[in-house]
Amino acid sequence: MNLWRRLPLILLLGMGMLCLGIGCGEDDEEEPPPPPEGHLTLATHTLDFGLTVNEQQINISNTGDTSLTWSITAASIPYWAKVSPTNGTLASDAQTPLTVRAFRTVVGPGTTTAALFFDTNANDDSLTLSVQRTCDLLGDDFNSGNATGWTATALDKSQGDGYVVLTSTSALEAARLTQGVTPIYPFVISARLERINQTATYKQYGVVLEGSSPDNALYFTVYVDNDTNYTLEQRVGGGDWQTLSAGFTALLSTANNDWNILRLELYETGQQTFARAYADTATVPLFDGIQFDQSLSFAKMGIRTEEYTIHADWFCAARQ
Numbered sequence: 001m002n003l004w005r006r007l008p009l010i011l012l013l014g015m016g017m018l019c020l021g022i023g024c025g026e027d028d029e030e031e032p033p034p035p036p037e038g039h040l041t042l043a044t045h046t047l048d049f050g051l052t053v054n055e056q057q058i059n060i061s062n063t064g065d066t067s068l069t070w071s072i073t074a075a076s077i078p079y080w081a082k083v084s085p086t087n088g089t090l091a092s093d094a095q096t097p098l099t100v101r102a103f104r105t106v107v108g109p110g111t112t113t114a115a116l117f118f119d120t121n122a123n124d125d126s127l128t129l130s131v132q133r134t135c136d137l138l139g140d141d142f143n144s145g146n147a148t149g150w151t152a153t154a155l156d157k158s159q160g161d162g163y164v165v166l167t168s169t170s171a172l173e174a175a176r177l178t179q180g181v182t183p184i185y186p187f188v189i190s191a192r193l194e195r196i197n198q199t200a201t202y203k204q205y206g207v208v209l210e211g212s213s214p215d216n217a218l219y220f221t222v223y224v225d226n227d228t229n230y231t232l233e234q235r236v237g238g239g240d241w242q243t244l245s246a247g248f249t250a251l252l253s254t255a256n257n258d259w260n261i262l263r264l265e266l267y268e269t270g271q272q273t274f275a276r277a278y279a280d281t282a283t284v285p286l287f288d289g290i291q292f293d294q295s296l297s298f299a300k301m302g303i304r305t306e307e308y309t310i311h312a313d314w315f316c317a318a319r320q
Helices: 002-022
Strands: 040-042 046-048 055-062 068-072 081-084 087-090 095-102 110-120 125-133 138-140 151-153 164-167 175-180 187-198 204-210 217-224 228-235 259-269 272-279 287-291 300-306 308-319
Touching: 040 110, 040 125, 055 087, 087 095, 095 125, 164 175, 164 300, 175 204, 175 308, 187 204, 187 300, 204 259, 204 308, 217 259, 217 272, 228 272, 228 287, 300 308
Parallel strands: 046 125
Antiparallel strands: 040 055, 055 095, 068 087, 068 110, 081 095, 110 125, 138 308, 151 175, 164 308, 175 300, 187 259, 187 308, 204 217, 204 300, 217 228, 259 272, 272 287
């Protein structure tokens, strides 16, 4: 009888002990929600310029809840592209157009790719760029590190990591890398070159067009002395080199170990042939309308250096 009287108390005590173990009548504690933040969203993650497209736009958006600050890592912008803008701030649900321009004339043959990296105060992202160039007269990306098919004259030619090394130690013994090609007017030759060192005071490097021998040639060169100048020189019948263009203060970096692009275009007007030249990504020529000796006919093209060690990243010759 006493046991039945005490049963409610026993049950109450048991439930109390159970509540101490698992909790009774209390709400479970929840994690606080994450703070609101912005979120960068790209309309696409690839821009392919192919063989003909020069400029494209994409929208970049903030699909998050708060303001977003973004920027493109400067080192990720390739030398052959221009991007605008490169940084900014987006309110929530806002977007802005991003314009990317590709300079096809300063890339080597085939497909060239690069990735733009976006940094933000929230998430990061990337955009892959690709552009193609056809070098229908002659093209070599030197990715193999050798110059198979080219003629190397008076130089120490060795392999590099995706480039060819040319060394000249004397102005009387220029380093030349040429290949036999008959150009079709109008046409352009260009190369991406890096100078490494110099051995004397008379020093230059650039792209060259030759006849059946180097005694007849047209040479677009960077001449480095106290200043850096561009010149267009011709040689006829084995005589001295003649400067056809005035020197131009360099847009190129004067430091060693910097890659530079030299581009020489030849075109016909009436019965006469002229030359114009560009450096790097400039759209305005350094000089134009330069007439060279009309007796010059070209059978070879390539790269030339005097008293310099240079790296050749690629060479391209194409009809305009």
